[in-house]
Amino acid sequence: xxxxxxxxRRIAVFCGSNFxxxxxxxxxxxxxxxxxxxxxxxxxxGGSTVGLMGLLADTMLELGGQVYGVIPNFFNELEIAHPNxxxxxxxxxxxxxxxxxxxxxxxxxxxxxxxxxxxELFEMATWRxxxxxxxxxxxxxxxxxxxxxxxxxxxxxxxGFINEAKFNIIIKSxxxxxxxxxxxx
Numbered sequence: 001x002x003x004x005x006x007x008x009r010r011i012a013v014f015c016g017s018n019f020x021x022x023x024x025x026x027x028x029x030x031x032x033x034x035x036x037x038x039x040x041x042x043x044x045x046g047g048s049t050v051g052l053m054g055l056l057a058d059t060m061l062e063l064g065g066q067v068y069g070v071i072p073n074f075f076n077e078l079e080i081a082h083p084n085x086x087x088x089x090x091x092x093x094x095x096x097x098x099x100x101x102x103x104x105x106x107x108x109x110x111x112x113x114x115x116x117x118x119x120e121l122f123e124m125a126t127w128r129x130x131x132x133x134x135x136x137x138x139x140x141x142x143x144x145x146x147x148x149x150x151x152x153x154x155x156x157x158x159x160g161f162i163n164e165a166k167f168n169i170i171i172k173s174x175x176x177x178x179x180x181x182x183x184x185x
Contacts, residue, residue, distance in 0.1 A: 009184070010068065011036060012044040012105035014120040016113035017051040025112050026055065028142045032111065033059035035176045044104045046097065047071030047088055048080040052111060057082055070100045098123055107136040107183050112145040125169050136183035138171045146172075 019026060029052050036043060043060045046053050047069025057067045066086040073090050075081060081088060089104075091097050098120055102108070110121040125137050139146055150172055157167045173179035 010042045010044050010105045012101045012108040014117045015052040015111035017053055019051050022143055024143050029056055030059050032176050037063040037065040042066040044068045044101050047082055049082045050080050068104055070097050072097055109138040109140055111140050112142055128169050129166055136171055137169055138179045138183050140179055141174045
C-alpha cells in the first residue's frame with residue numbers, strides 16, 4: 001500500500017459488542033487485527049472488552065499494535081472499559097463517542113455488528129456526504145454478512161434515492177487487504 005506516515009495511521013473500526021454465532025467471523029476478525037498490525041495501522045474503537053470489539057482490541061495488543069478506545073462513562077460504570085489500551089478516552093454520550101473516534105482516525109471500517117455498528121457506519125457516511133469530512137468509509141463484508149445491505153444500497157442507487165457518488169462513499173470489499181488498498185491508495 002502506498003501510504004505516507006503509515007506508522008501514524010489510525011483506523012476506526014466499528015463492530016459488534018457481541019460475538020454473534022459464526023466462528024468464521026470470529027476468526028476473520030482476528031485476521032483483520034493481524035493485517036492492521038502488519039500494515040502499521042493503529043486501532044481506534046469503542047473501548048470495551050466485550051464481543052468482537054474486545055476480541056479485535058485484544059488481538060491487536062497481543063500483536064504489538066496500538067489501540068485507542070473511546071467509551072461513554074455509563075459503559076465504564078458497567079465495568080466493560082478495556083483496562084490495557086494504549087490510551088482510553090471517556091466521553092458523556094454515544095454521539096460524543098462517534099465524534100471523538102472520527103477526530104482520532106484517518107478512516108473508518110465497519111465489521112459485522114448490530115444496530116450500533118450500522119448507526120456508526122451511516123453517520124460517518126452521511127458526514128462525508130455532507131462534506132463534513134473526506135476520510136474513507138469502508139464496509140468489510142466478512143462471510144457475506146453485509147451482502148443484503150449492499151443489495152439495499154444498490155436498490156437505493158437504481159431507484160434514484162442516491163446517486164453513484166453517494167453509493168461510492170461506502171467503499172466495499174470482502175477482503176481486508178483489498179479494502180485498505182481501496183481506502184488508502
